[in-house]
Amino acid sequence: MRRPTVWTPERVERLRALAAEGLETADIARRMKRTRNAIISAARVHEIRLRPRGRGGFTIAAGAARCGVTEAEFETYRLVARIMCGMRGTP
Numbered sequence: 001m002r003r004p005t006v007w008t009p010e011r012v013e014r015l016r017a018l019a020a021e022g023l024e025t026a027d028i029a030r031r032m033k034r035t036r037n038a039i040i041s042a043a044r045v046h047e048i049r050l051r052p053r054g055r056g057g058f059t060i061a062a063g064a065a066r067c068g069v070t071e072a073e074f075e076t077y078r079l080v081a082r083i084m085c086g087m088r089g090t091p
Contacts, residue, residue, distance in 0.1 A: 005038065012046050015039065019048050022062035 007015075011032070018028045028050075029036045043050050051062070064074035 005034065007042050007046070012042070012048075015042055015046070016048050019043065019050050021065055022051050022059040023065060024062070025050050027066060 014032065015028065018031060023031075025036050025039050029039045032039065034042075040050065042048070060071050060075055060078075063078070064071045067074055067077075069077070
């Protein structure tokens with residue numbers, strides 16, 4: 001059985017910052033090289049609110065961070081994709 005990873009103050013602050021960006025738990029886990037369950041457990045222990053699962057918690061900032069572009073570029077790409085797919089509803 002593996003020994004548990006120690007959550008140093010620096011790791012907790014990084015987790016807090018990534019969660020504040022609105023990233024999905026799986027994305028945070030990949031960036032921190034931890035499992036998704038480890039991220040969830042640490043967030044509970046340190047009272048860090050993670051984004052809810054599913055599309056309901058989607059933010060432009062999270063999408064832009066995930067794609068590596070600015071928020072303005074991401075919003076443009078998203079609107080163009082909606083128009084090309086025939087989904088002209090409100091963004």
